[in-house]
Amino acid sequence: MSSETSADNTRQPATLPHTAGTISSSPQTSSSPDTALHWQQHKKLLVRHLLRKHLRRGTYQHQISERFWLILSSTLLALLATTLSFSAVASYITLRFYHDTQQKYIPQVASLHDLLPHDNLKMYDSKGVFLGQLADQGIHTSVTLNQVSRGMINATVAIEDKNFWTNSGIDILRIIQAAIEDLRQGRVVEGGSTITQQLIKNLVVGNETSITRKLEEVVLTPDINSHYSKPDILEMYLNSIYYGEQAYGVDAAASLYFGLEDRPGIPASSHLSLAQAAMLAGIPSSPDAFDPLQHPKAGFARFQIVLDAMASQGYITRQQAQDAAREAHRPNFFKRPTNLQNRAPHFFNFVLKQLEQSFHMTRAQLSRSDMSVTTTLDIALQDQIQKIAQQHIADMNDHNLTNAAEVLIDFRTGAIRSLLGSIDYNNKSIDGQFDVATQGYRQPGSSFKPYVYVTAFAQGSSPAQAISDEPTTILVPGSADPKFTPQNYDRHYHGHMTIRCALQNSLNIPAVRTLQHVGISAAMKTAHDMGITSYEGTPGYSLVLGGLGVRLLDHTSAFGTFANNGVHVPYYEIEKIVIQHNHQTFGHPLNSGTRVISPQLAYMMTSVLSDNRDRLPEFFDCNVLELYGNSQQSCYEGNRGQVRPAAAKTGTTDDFRDNWTLGYTTDYVMGVWAGNDNNTPMNNVTGVMGAAPIWHDSMNVAEEGKPIRDFANPGGLQWANVTYPDGVKTSDWFIPGTIPDFTQVRTEPPTGTMLEPPEDKQPVKKQETAKPYCPGDFSYVSTPPGNGTTSPDPGWW
Numbered sequence: 001m002s003s004e005t006s007a008d009n010t011r012q013p014a015t016l017p018h019t020a021g022t023i024s025s026s027p028q029t030s031s032s033p034d035t036a037l038h039w040q041q042h043k044k045l046l047v048r049h050l051l052r053k054h055l056r057r058g059t060y061q062h063q064i065s066e067r068f069w070l071i072l073s074s075t076l077l078a079l080l081a082t083t084l085s086f087s088a089v090a091s092y093i094t095l096r097f098y099h100d101t102q103q104k105y106i107p108q109v110a111s112l113h114d115l116l117p118h119d120n121l122k123m124y125d126s127k128g129v130f131l132g133q134l135a136d137q138g139i140h141t142s143v144t145l146n147q148v149s150r151g152m153i154n155a156t157v158a159i160e161d162k163n164f165w166t167n168s169g170i171d172i173l174r175i176i177q178a179a180i181e182d183l184r185q186g187r188v189v190e191g192g193s194t195i196t197q198q199l200i201k202n203l204v205v206g207n208e209t210s211i212t213r214k215l216e217e218v219v220l221t222p223d224i225n226s227h228y229s230k231p232d233i234l235e236m237y238l239n240s241i242y243y244g245e246q247a248y249g250v251d252a253a254a255s256l257y258f259g260l261e262d263r264p265g266i267p268a269s270s271h272l273s274l275a276q277a278a279m280l281a282g283i284p285s286s287p288d289a290f291d292p293l294q295h296p297k298a299g300f301a302r303f304q305i306v307l308d309a310m311a312s313q314g315y316i317t318r319q320q321a322q323d324a325a326r327e328a329h330r331p332n333f334f335k336r337p338t339n340l341q342n343r344a345p346h347f348f349n350f351v352l353k354q355l356e357q358s359f360h361m362t363r364a365q366l367s368r369s370d371m372s373v374t375t376t377l378d379i380a381l382q383d384q385i386q387k388i389a390q391q392h393i394a395d396m397n398d399h400n401l402t403n404a405a406e407v408l409i410d411f412r413t414g415a416i417r418s419l420l421g422s423i424d425y426n427n428k429s430i431d432g433q434f435d436v437a438t439q440g441y442r443q444p445g446s447s448f449k450p451y452v453y454v455t456a457f458a459q460g461s462s463p464a465q466a467i468s469d470e471p472t473t474i475l476v477p478g479s480a481d482p483k484f485t486p487q488n489y490d491r492h493y494h495g496h497m498t499i500r501c502a503l504q505n506s507l508n509i510p511a512v513r514t515l516q517h518v519g520i521s522a523a524m525k526t527a528h529d530m531g532i533t534s535y536e537g538t539p540g541y542s543l544v545l546g547g548l549g550v551r552l553l554d555h556t557s558a559f560g561t562f563a564n565n566g567v568h569v570p571y572y573e574i575e576k577i578v579i580q581h582n583h584q585t586f587g588h589p590l591n592s593g594t595r596v597i598s599p600q601l602a603y604m605m606t607s608v609l610s611d612n613r614d615r616l617p618e619f620f621d622c623n624v625l626e627l628y629g630n631s632q633q634s635c636y637e638g639n640r641g642q643v644r645p646a647a648a649k650t651g652t653t654d655d656f657r658d659n660w661t662l663g664y665t666t667d668y669v670m671g672v673w674a675g676n677d678n679n680t681p682m683n684n685v686t687g688v689m690g691a692a693p694i695w696h697d698s699m700n701v702a703e704e705g706k707p708i709r710d711f712a713n714p715g716g717l718q719w720a721n722v723t724y725p726d727g728v729k730t731s732d733w734f735i736p737g738t739i740p741d742f743t744q745v746r747t748e749p750p751t752g753t754m755l756e757p758p759e760d761k762q763p764v765k766k767q768e769t770a771k772p773y774c775p776g777d778f779s780y781v782s783t784p785p786g787n788g789t790t791s792p793d794p795g796w797w
Contacts, residue, residue, distance in 0.1 A: 105216070108204050109223045115203040116142065116239055117248050118370035119580050123348055125379040126415075126575060128264050132342035134352075134367040139255070140248040141262060142580055145235040148250055149272040154315040155281035156238065159306045161195040162313055165230055169196035169221035193217070196224055199237045238269075243280060244287035244294075253280050257293070259335030274316065275324035275333070278306040293334060303328060343379055346421030346435045351375055351573050374576040376415035381408075385698040390423045392694050393674070399683040401659075402429075404674045404694055405436035407553050408702060411560030411669045414569040414591065417702070419553070422677070431677035441536040441549030442673060445651030445687065446506040447660040450562065450605055451527040452544045453503055453511075455518040457601045457735075458526070463500035463608050464722055464732030467510045467797040469493050469773075474516065474541055484541045486512040489652070489686075490618075494773040496796070498730055500608050501774035504615035506650065506687075508545055513797050515544045529596040530568055531558030546651055546658075555662060556671030562609070562647065563664035565714060566602035569593035599714035604733050606711050609647035609663070614774045619688055624696035625650070625663065627703070644703060645710045648695065650687025657681050659690035666709045668702055670695055724795050730778035740795055 108115060119142055121134040133139065145153070157164045163171050171194050193201070197217045201207050205216045224233065243253035251269040254260045258276050260268035272280070282302035283290045292299025307321040316324075327333065342348050351373065355366055389404045408418035421435030436442065456465065470493050473485040486508045488494075494507065502510035515523055524539050536549035553571065561568040569591055577586040608614075612626045619625060622635035625648040629641030648663030659674040659682065674690035675682060682690065720739045723729045772778050 105204050105220055106223060109220060109227060112199075112203060112224070112228065112236060114581065116236060116581070118368045119372070121366050121369050121371045121373065123351060123373045123375060125344075125375055125377040126417075127378065127380075128374070129343075129379050130262070130339050131344050131375065131377065131379060132348045133339070134363070135246065135340065137364070137367045138246040138248045139252040140239075140368075141251040141255075141267065142239050142249065143251045143267045143269050145231050145238070147267050148235075148238060148269045149277055151274040151277035152238075152250060152269065152272050152280065153234065155274075155277045155306055155310055156234070157195070158309040158313050158315055159281050160198070160284070162309070164195050164234070167194060169194055169225050170218060194221075195237050196221055196233055199233055199240065200224060202240050203236070241284045242287050243283045244291040250280065253283070255337045255339065257334055259337045261337070261339060273324075273327065274320060275327040278310065278324055279303045279328060282306045300328065342425075344377060344382060344419070345425040345433075346437065347375070347377055347382075347416075347419045347573070350419065350421075350435065350438050354573060355577075370580045372578045372580055373574060374578075376410075376417060376573055376575055377419070378417045381702060382418040382420065384701050385418050385694075386420055386423065388697045388701065389420065389672075389694050392697075393423055396674075396685065396690065399685045399689075400676065400680065401674060401682045401685050401690055402676050403432075403436070404672060404691065405440070405552055406670065406672050406694065406698065407437050407556040408668055408670045408698070409556055409560055409571055410667070411557075411563045411569065411664065414557070414560075414571045414593075415575070416553075416571055416573050417668065419573075434677055436673055436677065437552045439551070440673075440677075441534075441551060442658045442675065443546045443548070443653045444550050444555055444660050445546035445653050445658060446508070446511070447555070447649050447651030447662045447687070448527070448546045448548070448550070449503060449506070449511045449544055450609065450649055451530060451532070451558070452515050452518060452523045453499060453608075454562075454597060454601055454605050455523045455526045456499070456514050457604050458597060459518055459522075460735070460738045461499065461517075462732055462734045462738060463498060463503075463604055464720075464730045464734065465499045465797060466496065466724055466728060466730070466778075466795055467499055467502055467513060468496055469502065469507050469509050470495070472509050472513060474512070476541065479540070484512075486541075486545065496728060496778075497773050498732065498777050500611065500732060501614050501617075501772070501777040503608055503649075504611055505618035505774065510797075511544045512541055515541060517797060526597070527558065529594075530561040531555075531570070546653060552660075552671050552673045555660075556669055559649075559662045559664060559671065560669035561596055562602050562605050563666075563669050564593065564602075565599040566595055566597040567593040568596045598716075600716045600735055603711065603714055603717065606647045607733060609649055610645055610711065613776060616775060617773055623688060624692045625661070625688070627665070627696065627699060629700070642708060644700075644708050646699065647711070648692075650692055652685075652687045652690075655681050656683070656685055659685055659687050661687055661691040661695040663695055663699070665699065665703060666711060667706055668699070670699055670702070672698070726796075728778050742795055 117140050119140050120137065122141075123131045123133065125131055161167070161171070200217045200220050204220060228236075238250040240249065242248055243250070243257075245253075245256045247253040247256040251262070251267050254268035254272050254276070255262070257280065258268075258272070260271045262268050279292060279299070282299070282305065283292075285302075289295060290299050290302045292303070304325065307316070307324055310316045311318050311321045352363065352366060355361065355371070355373070356363065359366075359369075361369065385406055385408070389406060393401060393404055404420075404423050406418060406420045407416065409416055419437050421437045421439070422430060422432040424430065424432045426432060434440065457463075469488070473483050476482055476484050488508050489506065493509070497507075497510065499510070499514065501507075502514075520539050520541070520543065523543070532550055532554050534551060534554060537543075537547060539548065557571045558568070570593070572588055572591075575588055578584070612623070615623070615625065622628070622632055622640075624632065625646070626640075627644040627646040628635050629643065630639055634641065644665060646663055646665050648661060651660035651662070652658070657675060657679055660672065662669075662671045664670070672691040672695045674685070674694065716736070717733045718736050718739065719731065720734050721729060721731045722740055724740075725742050
């Protein structure tokens with residue numbers, strides 16, 4: 001059957017259209033019975049074939065339908081799977097980005113205050129007056145939000161983030177509006193970032209322009225809001241943004257643009273007017289483009305936009321906006337700050353050097369160290385002293401005297417109250433930037449003598465010690481010049497006298513003879529212990545004449561030991577340091593000083609240096625080493641006014657290159673140097689002419705309003721009369737047990753060997769008479785000695 005069916009199937013399709021049209025239910029006639037039977041069979045086969053064909057056609061269409069739905073469903077499932085895969089990957093990437101951002105930045109978010117810009121170093125005097133600041137890395141002063149004017153707060157919010165107080169840190173609507181505006185303008189005109197996002201950008205993620213950075217802002221914004229309140233965020237924002245002109249933060253901007261100054265507890269930012277606030281608020285979005293000093297047109301246009309925003313948002317009225325606009329267009333609306341000028345440059349730099357050493361920091365590190373440094377300086381007093389020095393140097397212009405330096409110290413504490421390295425830091429013609437007070441090693445002349453004489457007192461002598469001012473030459477074996485022959489300033493010999501007289505009149509020969517007795521090493525030890533810790537040169541017999549180079553600061557501090565009853569308190573310049581961001585404070589440790597000489601020795605020296613009567617032969621009456629209250633002219637006329645006890649010593653080098661006056665009262669010790677920075681000689685300017693007038697007038701200014709007190713005798717001294725074997729009688733202070741007893745004459749020779757100098761090097765010999773050189777120095781109780789050129793008498797040096 002299968003073969004038959006197959007044959008039918010291969011044959012019938014060609015004739016099907018013809019036979020199909022003749023099929024009927026009526027039997028056909030046949031020529032015979034066999035024919036009829038054959039027809040019946042053929043009909044059955046045809047019907048079966050058609051039925052099978054129909055069935056096959058239906059099956060095929062069903063298969064096509066199933067295949068379509070299978071493909072469709074498979075495609076949908078594939079798309080769904082792909083979508084889900086992409087969603088999973090996206091979710092994974094998103095979660096990973098969120099996690100990485102959190103891990104990277106959350107520690108910084110938690111300590112955001114520590115990321116704020118540190119203040120630049122600022123320095124103040126002892127009364128809180130601003131001295132200067134390190135501004136090489138910009139100016140920044142941290143303030144709290146309640147120290148910022150309300151107008152500044154409102155102006156900032158209005159122009160930077162109008163929904164700041166209510167948004168979650170991300171303002172979607174504002175971002176969309178900003179994007180539309182940027183597209184409309186064809187450039188970036190609005191950023192869309194909130195104040196919170198800008199804070200994150202400035203302090204945490206950086207300001208790189210990228211999608212990653214923007215997404216990091218979005219991720220971190222909720223963390224910022226959870227850690228900090230809105231006022232905290234705004235406060236940090238105002239303290240961290242850049243306003244141009246090297247102003248970092250709102251307070252620095254208030255100072256740099258409008259000259260407003262910080263006062264204790266009242267910073268410059270609290271004084272901002274509405275106009276000033278609106279001008280500043282418009283700058284941060286583009287500090288270069290909107291800088292009103294560099295680009296006035298753009299700056300003022302931006303200023304008007306800020307005012308309009310404030311008015312439209314209800315912060316101010318239209319009238320207030322108009323008033324602010326008028327204020328901004330007035331002359332002198334912008335003012336340069338006065339605090340950019342350093343008021344005490346030499347002292348300022350000296351303090352910075354101490355900070356570098358103490359904190360092991362470079363100048364660049366100190367610049368943004370957040371340090372607020374309170375010093376010992378009294379700038380108002382120093383300003384007065386500087387004017388005195390400048391006026392006096394101007395008066396001495398004909399004498400080739402161009403410069404002076406000064407140091408004033410409270411000797412009880414060591415606090416430096418005034419320090420001038422020159423009379424004018426900015427005067428290049430006198431090399432004004434060089435600090436003679438702390439850096440210059442200059443020869444002190446006779447002002448060094450008190451260290452030698454007090455060494456003699458410590459070895460048992462007294463101001464009453466008899467000494468001869470006579471020709472003297474000392475052999476110095478091994479030196480380049482084996483014979484040292486000192487000469488007095490007036491090139492005369494003055495015969496017999498006491499140490500009191502010799503010191504007060506700055507006579508060189510008695511000083512050298514005293515150094516012979518005490519020894520060079522002993523004298524240098526005394527000077528070192530009293531404060532001369534640094535010097536230039538080699539100590540020799542010329543040191544008593546000022547042959548070593550010393551610093552004015554050291555010399556002044558050492559003289560303060562006499563004033564402080566023999567206790568040396570080292571000088572200091574820093575009272576307190578506060579690190580602003582953590583309020584860490586460093587204070588000057590109390591230093592009671594070191595006793596160097598006894599109170600009795602110190603008082604003996606003070607008694608000599610304050611004895612105006614015994615210095616009259618050299619300095620005459622009404623000399624400026626005496627602190628009389630009236631003018632020198634009034635003193636000449638017999639009206640000194642109140643006289644304040646003061647001890648002082650001058651010094652002048654032989655070639656008039658250096659001129660000094662060192663002296664003290666019961667309150668201060670002051671040292672003054674006068675001369676030329678280039679070391680050229682002055683024209684016959686002695687200590688009493690050059691440095692002393694500055695010392696006198698400055699000390700009177702420093703003592704103004706203070707009670708007049710005499711130097712206190714510490715006790716433990718004995719006033720005694722001494723009569724030398726040659727009939728010379730004198731009275732003075734002695735340490736008990738050291739009053740000379742001429743029943744046993746001291747025979748130990750001084751160090752070195754004295755020789756008569758050659759005739760051509762001898763000063764003019766001054767014939768001694770019964771009248772001593774110093775009034776009241778001594779008297780004769782018997783026949784006066786000879787001409788005073790030699791002194792074999794026992795007890796005399």
